[in-house]
Amino acid sequence: MAGTNLDLIEKILYHVEKPGRYVGGEHNQIVKDWSQPRTKWCLIFPDLYDIGQTNLGLAMLYQILNEREDILAERSFAPWTDMEQELRNHQITLFSLENKQPLSAFDILGFTLPYESIYTNVLNILDLAGIPLLAAERGSDYPLILAGGQACFNPEPMTDFFDAFVIGEGEEVVLEISSLYAASKAANQPKQTLLRQLAQIPGVYVPSFYDVSYNPDGTIAAIAPKEEGIPGWVTKRIVSVLPPHPRKFLVPNVEIVHDRMSIEIMRGCTRGCRFCHAGVVNRPVRQRDVDEIIPAIEDALESTGYEEVGLLSLSSSDHTQILEITRQVHEHFHDQKLAFSLPSLRIASFSIDLMRELKDLKPGGGFTLAPEAATERMRAVINKPLDDEVFFNTVREIFENGWRGIKLYYMIGLPTETMEDVEAILATAIKVQKIGRSILGNRVKIHLGIASLIPKPHTPFQWLPVESPDSIQQKLDFLKAGTRKAGIKMSYNIPDSTLLESWLSRGDRKLNRVILNAWKNGAKFDAWGERDNLRIWRQSFESAGIDPDFYSYRERSLAENLPWDHIDIGVKKEYLKRDYNWSLQGRTRPDCRGSCFTCGILEAFGDKRPAEGFGYWGCP
Amino acid sequence: MNETPVRVRVTYAKGGNLRFIGHLDTQRMFERALRRSKLPLRYTQGFNKHLRINLASALPLGFTSVAEMLDFWMNEPLEPDLIRTRLTKSLPAEIKLLDVRLIENNLPSLQGSLIASEYEITFPDHLSAGQIENSLEELLRGESIPITRRGKSIDLKPMILDYIFTETEKNQPLLRIRMSSSASANARPDDLLEKMGLDPAECKVERTKLIFKE
Numbered sequence: 001m002a003g004t005n006l007d008l009i010e011k012i013l014y015h016v017e018k019p020g021r022y023v024g025g026e027h028n029q030i031v032k033d034w035s036q037p038r039t040k041w042c043l044i045f046p047d048l049y050d051i052g053q054t055n056l057g058l059a060m061l062y063q064i065l066n067e068r069e070d071i072l073a074e075r076s077f078a079p080w081t082d083m084e085q086e087l088r089n090h091q092i093t094l095f096s097l098e099n100k101q102p103l104s105a106f107d108i109l110g111f112t113l114p115y116e117s118i119y120t121n122v123l124n125i126l127d128l129a130g131i132p133l134l135a136a137e138r139g140s141d142y143p144l145i146l147a148g149g150q151a152c153f154n155p156e157p158m159t160d161f162f163d164a165f166v167i168g169e170g171e172e173v174v175l176e177i178s179s180l181y182a183a184s185k186a187a188n189q190p191k192q193t194l195l196r197q198l199a200q201i202p203g204v205y206v207p208s209f210y211d212v213s214y215n216p217d218g219t220i221a222a223i224a225p226k227e228e229g230i231p232g233w234v235t236k237r238i239v240s241v242l243p244p245h246p247r248k249f250l251v252p253n254v255e256i257v258h259d260r261m262s263i264e265i266m267r268g269c270t271r272g273c274r275f276c277h278a279g280v281v282n283r284p285v286r287q288r289d290v291d292e293i294i295p296a297i298e299d300a301l302e303s304t305g306y307e308e309v310g311l312l313s314l315s316s317s318d319h320t321q322i323l324e325i326t327r328q329v330h331e332h333f334h335d336q337k338l339a340f341s342l343p344s345l346r347i348a349s350f351s352i353d354l355m356r357e358l359k360d361l362k363p364g365g366g367f368t369l370a371p372e373a374a375t376e377r378m379r380a381v382i383n384k385p386l387d388d389e390v391f392f393n394t395v396r397e398i399f400e401n402g403w404r405g406i407k408l409y410y411m412i413g414l415p416t417e418t419m420e421d422v423e424a425i426l427a428t429a430i431k432v433q434k435i436g437r438s439i440l441g442n443r444v445k446i447h448l449g450i451a452s453l454i455p456k457p458h459t460p461f462q463w464l465p466v467e468s469p470d471s472i473q474q475k476l477d478f479l480k481a482g483t484r485k486a487g488i489k490m491s492y493n494i495p496d497s498t499l500l501e502s503w504l505s506r507g508d509r510k511l512n513r514v515i516l517n518a519w520k521n522g523a524k525f526d527a528w529g530e531r532d533n534l535r536i537w538r539q540s541f542e543s544a545g546i547d548p549d550f551y552s553y554r555e556r557s558l559a560e561n562l563p564w565d566h567i568d569i570g571v572k573k574e575y576l577k578r579d580y581n582w583s584l585q586g587r588t589r590p591d592c593r594g595s596c597f598t599c600g601i602l603e604a605f606g607d608k609r610p611a612e613g614f615g616y617w618g619c620p
Numbered sequence: 621m622n623e624t625p626v627r628v629r630v631t632y633a634k635g636g637n638l639r640f641i642g643h644l645d646t647q648r649m650f651e652r653a654l655r656r657s658k659l660p661l662r663y664t665q666g667f668n669k670h671l672r673i674n675l676a677s678a679l680p681l682g683f684t685s686v687a688e689m690l691d692f693w694m695n696e697p698l699e700p701d702l703i704r705t706r707l708t709k710s711l712p713a714e715i716k717l718l719d720v721r722l723i724e725n726n727l728p729s730l731q732g733s734l735i736a737s738e739y740e741i742t743f744p745d746h747l748s749a750g751q752i753e754n755s756l757e758e759l760l761r762g763e764s765i766p767i768t769r770r771g772k773s774i775d776l777k778p779m780i781l782d783y784i785f786t787e788t789e790k791n792q793p794l795l796r797i798r799m800s801s802s803a804s805a806n807a808r809p810d811d812l813l814e815k816m817g818l819d820p821a822e823c824k825v826e827r828t829k830l831i832f833k834e
Contacts, residue, residue: 013640014682014821020645025637027653027712253641253649253712305652305710337669 012086020254021049024097046121050256074098094128103129113151116504117527123519154564157511159207168236203237220561240608245296260308269314277456285618317346326357366405374424399439413452413467426482450492460579469495508563572600636714643678656710662693676730685827737801738829749793779807
């Protein structure tokens with residue numbers, strides 16, 4: 001195909017909802033001359049533009065790749081169903097936003113997979129691009145198709161579709177991949193040669209070079225390289241120091257979700273909450289200096305005109321300069337009519353001091369607290385210790401400082417959980433409401449958010465089964481009835497989507513067939529929950545001859561080879577086992593900034609650790 | 621903030637990809653461009669401060685224009701040329717500034733004084749000038765041209781104020797038409813095209829002029 005028929009695209013855009021999603025043209029968009037010889041990347045976020053465009057990872061890679069003269073990077077997203085229908089009706093292949101080029105005309109398609117519920121969208125996008133879905137059916141005349149992002153720490157369910165996965169942080173490795181690709185293309189090498197070289201880049205996983213064998217009970221016997229020279233396991237990539245923050249964010253022309261700019265102040269977390277995937281796969285902790293953060297916010301505001309800024313990290317209170325950051329934010333920006341958000345604060349009065357600095361900037365907004373469990377016993381199990389007294393004192397202080405709304409986040413389906421623990425969630429929410437009313441009267445608003453645990457790969461809970469939907473539903477019903485009576489707003493994850501996420505995140509290579517079936521049977525946008533997708537998924541498991549319960553409801557033995565064992569996140573499996581056992585004993589593990597518990601990060605990456613300067617890691 | 625507000629009137633063209641950006645999105649795009657421009661912008665007073673900005677008229681999705689207008693306010697006067705330079709730098713490339721001037725504060729609002737718009741419409745190649753003229757004239761011979769918008773019945777006929785058929789430089793048929801654009805009677809060319817039996821997506825519509833009360 002020589003290019004996209006622009007006239008035809010314009011015509012179909014009249015017939016779709018929110019056409020601005022598909023046209024690009026944003027302030028700070030980078031449009032390079034397509035006719036120049038360059039390595040051409042298309043970065044694809046396989047969800048709606050409205051969801052994907054503000055993704056910070058996408059913004060970072062877009063900038064890093066486009067900074068290079070010899071590389072062009074454009075964007076594409078999953079079209080909504082109305083647009084998909086128009087594209088199919090008019091036989092238009094899916095195109096990039098910048099030069100409106102068909103995806104098949106690019107050298108490399110880089111998919112971001114931040115969560116699993118968009119796996120079917122990946123297949124749909126490849127199909128809309130006229131590209132064979134299976135990597136084995138694609139020769140050198142098709143783009144190299146890569147995936148990266150948080151979901152790729154278990155790449156196995158999607159190994160049939162991607163040529164390679166980037167495990168871990170992409171900032172450096174994308175340039176290495178690009179150079180290798182350019183050299184290979186110039187030398188006219190076959191695809192197999194390119195893949196073999198890619199497999200040598202640290203952090204790049206080429207699944208076709210691995211054999212997976214199974215035991216009679218369906219568990220994995222071994223995952224082994226097929227040939228000499230292919231590494232036995234793939235260690236994730238990290239950047240030793242966080243690279244300069246992107247500043248020239250694209251400013252969407254249409255209204256999107258989380259329409260604000262994000263500034264990453266810290267990466268990684270030392271807290272060690274046992275349910276937390278992000279906390280374990282993103283180690284070690286790396287901070288940005290306040291002297292870098294403030295100018296980055298200044299520049300980014302100047303180049304975007306945004307009115308809202310999110311300061312991102314997994315645990316804001318743990319940044320060693322956090323008070324200084326909020327103080328300087330206040331000092332620099334208090335007269336600019338901006339709103340700042342600071343997520344993931346610890347439950348302590350210190351957090352109120354931080355929020356007070358930001359609150360003055362723009363009044364309103366609520367305070368979010370995430371104790372995750374309502375009894376001290378359960379909080380020891382998940383390793384998020386918190387004294388009830390500290391919690392309620394913090395709540396009191398929040399109301400005394402004038403915040404009228406508190407959002408409380410809890411999890412259910414945790415190991416060793418009894419109805420008593422669930423009842424405690426309701427009792428706590430009601431007590432918070434009571435404290436609020438005693439200080440501020442009836443104006444207080446309590447919001448209870450309930451998530452059900454999905455024991456994720458690489459976490460200390462990875463061996464656990466998912467709780468059954470019936471049991472989850474029973475607990476939700478109890479909470480729903482109680483909150484309704486008390487006048488507390490409650491939101492929760494639908495048990496169906498929890499189940500789907502558990503299959504896709506905990507699966508092995510057999511899931512590839514199921515995902516393919518599900519897409520063929522019409523599954524897409526699985527996260528939207530509006531469609532009858534779970535029925536499709538159950539049928540797809542059935543026609544593949546695979547029992548979904550094997551992935552969700554089975555407790556795995558500590559001796560079992562897990563599908564993701566060859567993906568090395570730096571944290572050792574032995575460490576996770578020990579932590580799992582501690583959990584069952586109700587034993588907590590302190591924040592590891594104080595003393596090292598040898599999780600494995602320093603062993604794996606110690607040689608990359610900066611000797612001095614602010615880029616030091618959270619490890620002692 | 622006691623300074624006398626300075627009112628700025630901007631005339632601009634909107635084309636390319638930005639024709640697919642709707643009215644509210646266009647307004648937000650201008651707000652952000654204004655913030656980027658670092659002009660001494662004036663905000664509304666009160667609890668929720670927001671930028672004072674006022675667009676003349678919503679341009680239907682898909683249309684281009686060479687005649688859009690908006691007002692915004694600043695806290696101190698600056699040379700129009702300087703305002704123009706800063707705004708040009710901060711706007712997406714597909715917005716072209718045509719005119720920037722400081723105007724009297726007591727002038728009526730753009731929305732309040734707009735009465736009509738002029739459009740230029742080109743048609744798909746397979747239609748002859750005669751066919752197009754006939755379909756419009758046939759419509760106008762009727763008592764009324766009823767359309768429904770948001771469940772309400774509206775008569776387009778009295779809102780068609782003037783029209784002329786002519787040709788583009790490439791000798792394609794071109795319709796120049798003036799239609800009501802006031803708050804009480806707002807006619808949309810795409811409604812008319814549909815009544816003429818045409819698919820608005822197949823035509824190209826450009827707004828060429830906004831007409832205000834004297």
